[in-house]
Amino acid sequence: MATSVRAAADGSPPPAPPAPRPARRRKAPSAWRSKLYRLDVKATPYTFIAPFFLTFAAFGLFPLIYTGWLSLHRVELGGDAEWRGLENYTGLADSDFFWNALANTFTIGVISTVPQLLMALGLAHLLNYKLRGRGFYRVAILAPYATSIAAATLVFAQLFNTDYGMINGFLGLFGIDPVNWETEKWPAQIAISTIVTWRWTGYNALIYLAAMQAVPNDLYEAAALDGASRWRQFISVTIPSIRPTILFTIVVSTIGATQLFGEPLIFGGSLGIGGGSANQYQTLSLLMYEKGWVTGSLGQASAIAWVMLLLLLCVGGAQALISRRNRKKTGAPS
Amino acid sequence: MTHALTKVPPAPAGRRRAQAQRRGGKAGRAGGHNHAGPVTYIVLALAAFFSLFPLYWNVVAASHTGERVVQAPSPLLPGDQLFTNLEIAWNQVHMGQALINTTIVAGTVAMSTVLFATLAGFAFAKLQFRGRNILLAVVIATMTVPPQLSVIPLYQIITELGWVDQLQSVILPTLVAAFGVFFMRQFLLEALPVELVEAARMDGANSMRIIWHVVFPVARPAMAVLGMLIFVQSWNDFFWPFIALTPDGSPTLQVALAGLGAGNHTVNHAVVLTGALIATIPLLAVFALLGKHVVGGITAGAVKS
Numbered sequence: 001m002a003t004s005v006r007a008a009a010d011g012s013p014p015p016a017p018p019a020p021r022p023a024r025r026r027k028a029p030s031a032w033r034s035k036l037y038r039l040d041v042k043a044t045p046y047t048f049i050a051p052f053f054l055t056f057a058a059f060g061l062f063p064l065i066y067t068g069w070l071s072l073h074r075v076e077l078g079g080d081a082e083w084r085g086l087e088n089y090t091g092l093a094d095s096d097f098f099w100n101a102l103a104n105t106f107t108i109g110v111i112s113t114v115p116q117l118l119m120a121l122g123l124a125h126l127l128n129y130k131l132r133g134r135g136f137y138r139v140a141i142l143a144p145y146a147t148s149i150a151a152a153t154l155v156f157a158q159l160f161n162t163d164y165g166m167i168n169g170f171l172g173l174f175g176i177d178p179v180n181w182e183t184e185k186w187p188a189q190i191a192i193s194t195i196v197t198w199r200w201t202g203y204n205a206l207i208y209l210a211a212m213q214a215v216p217n218d219l220y221e222a223a224a225l226d227g228a229s230r231w232r233q234f235i236s237v238t239i240p241s242i243r244p245t246i247l248f249t250i251v252v253s254t255i256g257a258t259q260l261f262g263e264p265l266i267f268g269g270s271l272g273i274g275g276g277s278a279n280q281y282q283t284l285s286l287l288m289y290e291k292g293w294v295t296g297s298l299g300q301a302s303a304i305a306w307v308m309l310l311l312l313l314c315v316g317g318a319q320a321l322i323s324r325r326n327r328k329k330t331g332a333p334s
Numbered sequence: 335m336t337h338a339l340t341k342v343p344p345a346p347a348g349r350r351r352a353q354a355q356r357r358g359g360k361a362g363r364a365g366g367h368n369h370a371g372p373v374t375y376i377v378l379a380l381a382a383f384f385s386l387f388p389l390y391w392n393v394v395a396a397s398h399t400g401e402r403v404v405q406a407p408s409p410l411l412p413g414d415q416l417f418t419n420l421e422i423a424w425n426q427v428h429m430g431q432a433l434i435n436t437t438i439v440a441g442t443v444a445m446s447t448v449l450f451a452t453l454a455g456f457a458f459a460k461l462q463f464r465g466r467n468i469l470l471a472v473v474i475a476t477m478t479v480p481p482q483l484s485v486i487p488l489y490q491i492i493t494e495l496g497w498v499d500q501l502q503s504v505i506l507p508t509l510v511a512a513f514g515v516f517f518m519r520q521f522l523l524e525a526l527p528v529e530l531v532e533a534a535r536m537d538g539a540n541s542m543r544i545i546w547h548v549v550f551p552v553a554r555p556a557m558a559v560l561g562m563l564i565f566v567q568s569w570n571d572f573f574w575p576f577i578a579l580t581p582d583g584s585p586t587l588q589v590a591l592a593g594l595g596a597g598n599h600t601v602n603h604a605v606v607l608t609g610a611l612i613a614t615i616p617l618l619a620v621f622a623l624l625g626k627h628v629v630g631g632i633t634a635g636a637v638k639s
Binding site: 037040041042044045046047048049051052053055056058059060062063064066067070119122123126127129130131135136137138139140141142143144145146147148149150151152153154155156157158159161163164165166169198201202203206207209210255258259261262265266269285288289292293298301302304305306308309312316 | 369370377386388395403404407454458466469478480483484487488491507515541566577587607617621625
């Protein structure tokens with residue numbers, strides 16, 4: 001490039017176009033090497049993505065379909081499959097345990113996801129202010145994320161213990177009678193939701209924070225000029241700006257809540273698999289495990305797994321609908 | 335390093351805002367958006383307290399006797415039994431072996447995921463091939479399939495193969511994760527100029543050389559973040575390891591802990607919580623050392639909507 005500019009400045013006629021081709025041809029490999037080269041270029045992308053797709057085919061797709069096939073059969077652990085059609089599914093519809101687990105999954109999901117995301121939103125908003133020691137707060141609220149389900153649940157099981165737990169001790173300071181966190185339905189579900197909320201609030205707050213930092217400051221300045229209070233700015237500027245991220249966290253948390261397994265299992269101790277003494281916090285995953293590995297009826301367990309997939313597809317469909325409507329809403333006027 | 339992953343680089347935006355404020359003085363503050371009041375500090379301090387207190391109390395409980403832990407009022411200050419409890423947990427309930435197992439599993443899974451995800455992410459970001467878009471859509475779609483849908487056949491497979499209680503039954507299904515592929519693709523899409531790849535090709539480099547000398551050096555920061563995230567995830571994974579491994583066989587820490595907590599015989603809760611501490615400490619140490627990078631990684635990986 002530099003030479004051509006200089007040539008033009010001289011006023012002399014532009015030099016003949018440089019000849020990169022011969023130069024390249026000099027480097028060009030022999031016939032078989034060029035064939036090899038072309039093969040390399042063509043096959044490389046597939047070689048690179050192969051590990052993912054092979055792993056997925058073997059440990060994801062095949063089991064997924066096979067679970068569907070199993071769900072139409074009567075299968076015992078280690079036994080042969082016997083065709084039953086939709087019997088496993090109709091059996092679920094008639095089963096009180098199934099409806100109980102479905103309801104528990106839903107209620108625990110709601111009382112863990114809703115406060116979790118609301119608190120995360122608030123914390124992210126506060127972290128978005130100019131702060132001293134923001135690094136400390138970020139790492140501190142993220143620390144629970146580093147804790148495993150098992151470790152967190154074992155700690156909280158002690159804190160929530162009815163007889164000696166610190167939480168009842170604390171409530172006692174205010175003259176509140178000990179709450180039966182283990183055997184009563186709602187307290188137990190709240191205790192389990194607390195573990196979920198504790199582990200994930202900071203994580204979600206940081207996701208929101210990242211989205212909030214991408215909101216242009218002009219919007220806030222304009223809102224402030226219009227006399228909007230901080231609260232008003234939060235509602236009218238922040239929330240709409242990060243709506244896609246909020247939707248994303250709702251979907252991810254919902255998927256997580258649908259699969260809830262470890263927290264109720266470990267919280268219940270020796271009664272964990274049944275979801276407490278009266279199944280008061282048995283989730284769909286726990287019921288599936290109980291059917292498959294305790295009762296040994298893999299067909300029924302597979303049917304529960306597929307019901308979970310259908311539920312998630314509904315969530316995914318709803319998400320797609322909402323985001324499309326959002327796009328229309330925000331896209332049309334501007 | 336993480337900026338490229340988000341649509342609008344967060345850090346420069348923040349810096350610009352801070353600069354604007356410094357320059358603008360009162361005018362910059364008119365937005366009222368940037369400076370925190372005392373209420374903010376109080377609420378954040380409370381949030382930090384509630385986040386950290388259960389971890390602190392875990393240490394406290396692990397340093398008392400089993401009898402003391404189950405007495406009201408609960409101990410609030412550390413006791414002197416920590417090493418006794420560690421010794422019991424280490425020897426009697428094999429937390430040491432579980433720690434080694436978990437390190438093997440999480441380390442292998444993190445390394446293989448980073449390697450394969452970088453290769454696939456590079457292919458999806460920078461290489462042309464038939465079916466690219468459809469295959470990428472498949473990768474993303476697989477992220478929503480819950481593990482519950484595959485555990486029953488997987489269990490049958492590992493039973494057939496005699497792999498129950500063998501670590502490979504936990505490692506193999508998670509050798510590469512869709513999230514990782516997507517994460518690396520998003521990073522390389524912006525961080526790796528396609529000219530760099532073309533120039534290398536022009537110079538006669540084959541794909542292996544390009545990967546080694548062009549892609550890996552560019553991708554290294556994202557690879558580090560992904561490796562960390564996957565390590566944490568694999569370290570804490572519970573559902574499938576709980577099915578594939580047994581507490582008495584060759585468990586990971588999480589399976590061993592579940593076994594401890596569910597014991598029917600009289601449980602020494604101080605030892606159980608010492609086990610929980612053993613499972614938590616390594617990751618907390620990572621957080622303490624690399625806190626900023628972990629935070630950056632999470633925010634970078636999360637903005638994928």
